[in-house]
Amino acid sequence: MNVAVDFKNVDIVFGPDTADALAMVDRGATRAEILEQTGNVLGCAGANLTIHEGEISVLMGLSGSGKSTLLRAVNRLNIVSRGQVLVKDGEKMVNVVSCDAATLRRLRQNQVAMVFQQFGLLPWRTVEENVGLGLELAGVPDAERKARVDKQLKLVNLDPWAKKYAHELSGGMQQRVGLARAFATEAPILLMDEPFSALDPLIRTKLQDELLQLQKTLKKTIIFVSHDLEEALKIGSHITIMEGGRIVQTGAPEDIVLRPANDYVRDFIANVNPLSVLTAWNVMRDRRDLESAGRGWTWLDRRKTTRFKVDKDGLVAAAERDGKPVEWVSCTDVEQHPEDGTQVYWANPGTPLKTVMLAMHRSQTAPVALFDEQSRFVGAIGVRDVLSAVLRR
Amino acid sequence: MDPVSKFLAAWKIPIGAWGKAFFTFLTDHFNAVFRGFSNGLNFLLDGLVDALLLLPPVLVVALIALLAWYLQRSRALAIGVFIGLLFIINQGLWKQTVETLVLVVAATIASMAIGVPLGIWAAHKPKVYRVMLPVLDLMQTLPTFVYLIPVLTLFGLGNAPGLIVTIIFVIPTAVRLTHLGVTSVPKAIIEAGEAFGATKSQLLWKVELPAALPTIMAGLTQCIMLSLSMVVFAALIGAGGLGTEINRALGSRRIDLGLEAGLAIVVLAIVLDRMTRIGVGDKK
Ligand SMILES: Nc1ncnc2c1ncn2[C@@H]1O[C@H](COP(=O)(O)OP(=O)(O)OP(=O)(O)O)[C@@H](O)[C@H]1O
Ligand SMILES: [Mg+2]
Numbered sequence: 077m078n079v080a081v082d083f084k085n086v087d088i089v090f091g092p093d094t095a096d097a098l099a100m101v102d103r104g105a106t107r108a109e110i111l112e113q114t115g116n117v118l119g120c121a122g123a124n125l126t127i128h129e130g131e132i133s134v135l136m137g138l139s140g141s142g143k144s145t146l147l148r149a150v151n152r153l154n155i156v157s158r159g160q161v162l163v164k165d166g167e168k169m170v171n172v173v174s175c176d177a178a179t180l181r182r183l184r185q186n187q188v189a190m191v192f193q194q195f196g197l198l199p200w201r202t203v204e205e206n207v208g209l210g211l212e213l214a215g216v217p218d219a220e221r222k223a224r225v226d227k228q229l230k231l232v233n234l235d236p237w238a239k240k241y242a243h244e245l246s247g248g249m250q251q252r253v254g255l256a257r258a259f260a261t262e263a264p265i266l267l268m269d270e271p272f273s274a275l276d277p278l279i280r281t282k283l284q285d286e287l288l289q290l291q292k293t294l295k296k297t298i299i300f301v302s303h304d305l306e307e308a309l310k311i312g313s314h315i316t317i318m319e320g321g322r323i324v325q326t327g328a329p330e331d332i333v334l335r336p337a338n339d340y341v342r343d344f345i346a347n348v349n350p351l352s353v354l355t356a357w358n359v360m361r362d363r364r365d366l367e368s369a370g371r372g373w374t375w376l377d378r379r380k381t382t383r384f385k386v387d388k389d390g391l392v393a394a395a396e397r398d399g400k401p402v403e404w405v406s407c408t409d410v411e412q413h414p415e416d417g418t419q420v421y422w423a424n425p426g427t428p429l430k431t432v433m434l435a436m437h438r439s440q441t442a443p444v445a446l447f448d449e450q451s452r453f454v455g456a457i458g459v460r461d462v463l464s465a466v467l468r469r
Numbered sequence: 470m471d472p473v474s475k476f477l478a479a480w481k482i483p484i485g486a487w488g489k490a491f492f493t494f495l496t497d498h499f500n501a502v503f504r505g506f507s508n509g510l511n512f513l514l515d516g517l518v519d520a521l522l523l524l525p526p527v528l529v530v531a532l533i534a535l536l537a538w539y540l541q542r543s544r545a546l547a548i549g550v551f552i553g554l555l556f557i558i559n560q561g562l563w564k565q566t567v568e569t570l571v572l573v574v575a576a577t578i579a580s581m582a583i584g585v586p587l588g589i590w591a592a593h594k595p596k597v598y599r600v601m602l603p604v605l606d607l608m609q610t611l612p613t614f615v616y617l618i619p620v621l622t623l624f625g626l627g628n629a630p631g632l633i634v635t636i637i638f639v640i641p642t643a644v645r646l647t648h649l650g651v652t653s654v655p656k657a658i659i660e661a662g663e664a665f666g667a668t669k670s671q672l673l674w675k676v677e678l679p680a681a682l683p684t685i686m687a688g689l690t691q692c693i694m695l696s697l698s699m700v701v702f703a704a705l706i707g708a709g710g711l712g713t714e715i716n717r718a719l720g721s722r723r724i725d726l727g728l729e730a731g732l733a734i735v736v737l738a739i740v741l742d743r744m745t746r747i748g749v750g751d752k753k
Contacts, residue, residue, distance in 0.1 A: 151664055184666035196661035200679050210665035213675070261665065 077128040079164065080265055080297035081150055086123040086159035088145050088321075091116030094157045107320050119145035119154065120321040127314075129164070129264070132291065132298040134312035136305065136344070142321040143301040144269050149173075150299065151188045151267060152180055163187060163265065185214040189258035193270040195250045197242040203253050204229065204238040210261040228256040231290065248279035255287070259294070268300045272307070284311055305344055309333075309353050317341050330358045334465065350466050356432050357425035359465040360446045360455035376443040376456040382420055384445065390452030395420050397442060407435035407444060415440070422447050425454070429465065432457055492619050503623045510629035517571050518709075526563045530554040537744045546743055553736045562711065562733045569700050569710035569737065572628060576635040576696040581689060583636075584643025588685075589673070591644065592651035605641040613638065613702045621706050631708025635699040639692045646688030650681030686747050693741045697734060711737075 089097040089110075097116040100109065107118040120142035127133045135143040148154040149161050152172050162169040165187055170179060189210065197206050204225050211221040229235040232252040242250055251271060258266055272280040288311055291298065302308050308315050309329045316326040317340070325337035330353045336342040367375045369383045372393075376382045384404075385394040395404050397420060405413060407421040408431070421435035422445040432444050436459060446455040470478070495503070521529060530551060538547035557566050591598035617634060624630040654677050662676040678685075704712025711730045718727035 153660055153664060181666045181668065184664060186666075188664075190661075190664040192657060192661060192664075194657050196657045196664075198658055198661070198676065198679070200682075209661070209675075213662070213665050213667045213671055257665075267664075 080129045081127040082162040083125040084160040088119035089157045118321045133314045134308040137318035141318040188265045189263040190267040191271045207256045228260045266298045354429040356423045356427040377458040507624040507629040511627045514628040573696040580639040584640045588644040588647025626707030631703030650684030654680040
């Protein structure tokens, strides 16, 4: 996969004289120490983060942790004190930190678009004039601009509102204008700084869904700042957690939930329902870690109630539960089978943990097997695996 | 007198003498330049006044009422303007009003043309503003009579020096309100412009100025009002118009004349204020 944005050792210090502050950053000083001794505010320090094309990468952290600061380095709304921010520009990567003004402008017009928390719409312009802002600044001819604006307005269902002014629209609609304005430039990279935080919860959920829906076809690279973990887990393909200007953990949502790097992250995820992010893959025990039952048989669980006989291709040849032969069936249609424990369920790595648990429940706590795409046996999940994942023990 | 005061008085700093020397130097060496400028300006202003006076007054009044309607889309305002100006004709002060109007409009246009760019510059460069601020304060607080004298010696009598003192008095307001308007554009919309790749001049024309427009327009209205308030002073150095009437009324203690000319100024002020103010008519 291609890299779209690459942060390399990025330090951002706000203040007139950053040299002393940077020296303190090198010694690992905290933001408070730097502020006290140099009077400069540490925005972010030593940030390394690679974002691939098509990802939705969420930056998370408490207020003041440096999320916006890092995000705004991508289009140089913040000046980077040290390090590189590489942004994909056609076939090459451009270092935004050091590129000239013309290149920066071109990147801002064609490669990187932005959506703001407070919408940032121009109140004296109509909706369509707002959406066309980026194209107008880039000097796109009137006819083409109009066509592209119309297309975007339809995409976000705002075409009947084209001639209205921003203040005549609800917050949710205004942010859709903000989205349309960003989409209109057709920039492949989208920066979104808490775009939905100013909206009420229902509208927020709706816009999240719309964004995910649009992303399926548009396949943008999105860097999304949020302080709402539910939102991050819902839309993020990767999550980066920041604390005091430093990145403390970055990974897939379930990595964060299953393996929090420190207490700060643990506090963050304390109230997350793990069932909303975990899949069978996250909790299974690998086939090689399962106990052999001799003569090609393998125990699926520690209690030794259920075992499979696996052939040399990795396919299941026979199954036994409590010494009696049983069928093995997919847990996607668990509802259609009796609850009498006469079958063993299997799941795919991507099956939600919820479904796996339902299968366990319906089969009197039998373990659930995991098959890959080719129906090869790859691992199993026992009750204890589920419990420890849910309780994060 | 106590010794300290005596000592201080004995060593008076000759500021007045220096100033006088400076202006004498200017008049001695650049007299032709100042007088040439002054004559040209007088010619222009007088020509404009004469041209307007050639037309039938009622026609001019009707045109102004039409302009009022065009600017504010308010029929009530247009009618008000029409009646107000007819009242001035009725009082026999039409000629003086036209002279004042030309002076006020010219002063306002000149002040805005100089003040708005200065205000923008100051808004973008805080250091420039810090230097500009005391000068603006000086221009606004120095008693008008004090700079009437040097302007008189440099430019002579007439409409041109009247225009110049008015401009000196009015420019600070144009600068201040433009500065205020541009510096109070919300950061969020400036960043929106930047994030979508605006150049410096695009940012100015497409974001900052439209956002600052209401404040700048308030500045325009203020400039007009301040220009009007200078009319009486300008008349002291030979500018024509309603101010002349008032000074004459003062000199000969004619209450009736003073009242008539005073009312005409008030009418003119109200008309100009309503015509240029944002949000008078049905428009938002
Ligand atoms: N332009 C600036 N000048 C000085 N300090 C700044 C500037 N922008 C941000 N900071 C400081 O940098 C730190 C990080 O700010 P940042 O806006 O990145 O936080 P954040 O994680 O986005 O927080 P929030 O959730 O409140 O938006 C804060 O201490 C902030 O005060
Ligand atoms: Mg922020």
